[in-house]
Structure formats: structure tokens, C-alpha cells
Amino acid sequence: MSNRGNVLIVVLLVFTITISLLFDFIRRVYLFINITENYKISETMSVVLKSGYTYATEQLKEYLKRLDYTDKGSQTIEDRADDVLISAIITDSNSKFNVNTLVYQNGSINNRNYQIFRRLLNILKLDEAYADKLVDYIDFDNVRRTSDGEINSKNYFLFSLSELGYIFNAEDLEKIKPYLTCIGDGMINVNTAEKELLMALHNDISEELANRIIDKRTEGPFKTKGEFINVAGMNVIGINISDIITVKSSSFIVNLTASKDDFREVVEAGFELSGGQVKTRYWKEY
Numbered sequence: 221m222s223n224r225g226n227v228l229i230v231v232l233l234v235f236t237i238t239i240s241l242l243f244d245f246i247r248r249v250y251l252f253i254n255i256t257e258n259y260k261i262s263e264t265m266s267v268v269l270k271s272g273y274t275y276a277t278e279q280l281k282e283y284l285k286r287l288d289y290t291d292k293g294s295q296t297i298e299d300r301a302d303d304v305l306i307s308a309i310i311t312d313s314n315s316k317f318n319v320n321t322l323v324y325q326n327g328s329i330n331n332r333n334y335q336i337f338r339r340l341l342n343i344l345k346l347d348e349a350y351a352d353k354l355v356d357y358i359d360f361d362n363v364r365r366t367s368d369g370e371i372n373s374k375n376y377f378l379f380s381l382s383e384l385g386y387i388f389n390a391e392d393l394e395k396i397k398p399y400l401t402c403i404g405d406g407m408i409n410v411n412t413a414e415k416e417l418l419m420a421l422h423n424d425i426s427e428e429l430a431n432r433i434i435d436k437r438t439e440g441p442f443k444t445k446g447e448f449i450n451v452a453g454m455n456v457i458g459i460n461i462s463d464i465i466t467v468k469s470s471s472f473i474v475n476l477t478a479s480k481d482d483f484r485e486v487v488e489a490g491f492e493l494s495g496g497q498v499k500t501r502y503w504k505e506y
């Protein structure tokens with residue numbers, strides 16, 4: 221009796237172990253299938269993203285060749301390849317102030333651009349002390365220009381505007397970000413810059429004068445710096461700022477996104493136009 225009972229227990233145990241092994245096996249197979257499936261999708265995404273990038277680059281080159289004086293970029297190109305949606309947003313960097321020009325390549329402060337940035341903050345009704353905080357963040361030394369300067373400072377140039385989150389509070393960043401860039405030659409395009417940035421270029425550019433500039437360029441874009449300097453009231457100021465302005469943009473940022481179902485790949489790339497050639501300045505995957 222007890223022997224039969226033992227046999228039954230053994231049979232039941234074997235049965236239970238077999239069942240649990242089977243479940244384990246099924247689970248593993250299922251996991252493996254999922255991993256393989258996800259791997260396939262991510263591999264496809266990667267290939268598509270690269271072709272998407274090539275496509276967007278070609279589109280951008282065509283776009284830049286046809287570039288008009290008043291083109292601001294901010295254009296969106298969309299395309300589908302293998303069910304993956306690719307979108308590229310092009311933004312004109314020369315219509316914005318390059319925060320990296322606050323500091324020269326040798327690490328010392330560029331006082332003129334520092335003043336432009338202070339004026340821009342003032343015009344946007346933001347605390348001018350942000351200018352010192354940002355210079356402290358970028359300049360190579362650890363000498364504080366302002367009481368809360370040099371805290372977690374990078375002591376080097378910005379690679380991405382997202383770093384401004386260390387300097388500005390969220391609300392203020394929202395206000396100033398549309399006027400800023402961190403790539404390009406730092407020249408301000410007087411055909412595409414917003415009124416607030418035009419006013420910040422020189423202490424003597426009043427709102428009235430900035431409006432006159434905008435009226436003039438709306439009639440027809442400035443094709444030379446001379447045409448800009450000829451705007452009534454701009455002759456002295458225009459000559460004074462002629463080395464920091466341009467009438468045609470040459471630096472562009474492209475934000476590229478490839479998405480399929482829950483998968484999303486994001487790339488930011490910087491392009492520069494020089495001598496009729498389009499050059500990739502940087503490419504950053506997120």
C-alpha cells in the first residue's frame with residue numbers, strides 16, 4: 221500500500237516537473253521569438269533611419285541650393301520608407317544668436333556679444349544676470365562673474381541647446397530659446413532675425429527703427445549689407461555692426477525623426493553652406 225503510494229507520488233512529481241519544464245520551455249521560446257522580433261525591427265529601423273538621413277540630406281541640399289534671402293527654414297520634410305515615417309525639420313541658425321559666441325575660442329569673453337545678449341534678455345524682460353551665468357558656464361576658468369555662477373559649469377562650449385536647462389528656469393528658457401542657437405558662424409541674418417534680436421544688435425536700434433527695417437525687408441529682402449545700411453537711421457549703426465551681420469543664411473540645424481509603432485529614432489544634424497557646397501558639421505543620435 222505504502223509502495224503504491226510512493227510510486228504515485230513519484231509519478232505525480234515527474235508529471236509536475238515535466239509540466240513546469242514544458243512551461244519554462246514555452247516561455248523561453250516565446251521570449252526568444254520576441255527578442256528576435258524586436259531585434260529585427262530595430263535593425264530595420266536603423267537601416268531605414270540611415271536611408272532616411274541620406275534622403276533628408278539630399279532634400280536639404282536641394283533646398284539650400286534654392287535658398288532665398290528671406291528663407292528661415294523651419295520647413296518640414298516628410299516621407300515613408302518601409303512603413304517608417306521620416307520627418308526632418310530644418311531651422312535657420314543665422315536668424316538666431318549663437319550663445320557660443322559669448323566666449324572666444326581662447327576662452328576669454330566676447331564683450332560685444334555679451335552686451336547683445338544682455339540687451340536681448342532685457343528686451344524679453346528676463347533677468348540680465350543670466351548673461352553672466354551663461355558666460356561662467358562656458359568660459360574656461362572657475363572665476364565667478366555672478367554669485368550663482370560657475371555652479372556645475374561646463375567650462376566649454378555648448379553642444380546642444382538642451383544644456384541651457386542648467387542656466388535658465390523652464391519658463392524663462394521657453395521665452396528665450398526661439399532666439400538662440402549653438403551652431404554656425406554667429407552672423408545674424410538681418411533678413412530673417414526677429415525684431416527683438418534686431419533691437420539687441422545695437423544700443424541705438426529702437427523699436428521704431430527695428431520696425432522700419434522689417435517694413436523695408438518685407439517690401440524686398442536686403443541683397444547686400446549696403447542696402448541694409450541705407451535704411452533711414454541705419455547709416456552709422458549699420459557700419460558699426462556690419463561685421464556681425466549677413467543677408468543670407470549659411471548654417472542650418474536639421475532634426476530628423478524616424479518612427480514605426482513604438483519605435484522612435486531621433487537625430488540632430490548641423491549643416492553649413494560654403495562656396496556652393498553643403499557640409500555636415502555634426503550628427504548626434506538621441
Ligand SMILES: [Ca+2]
Pocket residue numbers: 355356357358359360361362363370373375
Ligand atoms: Ca567657467
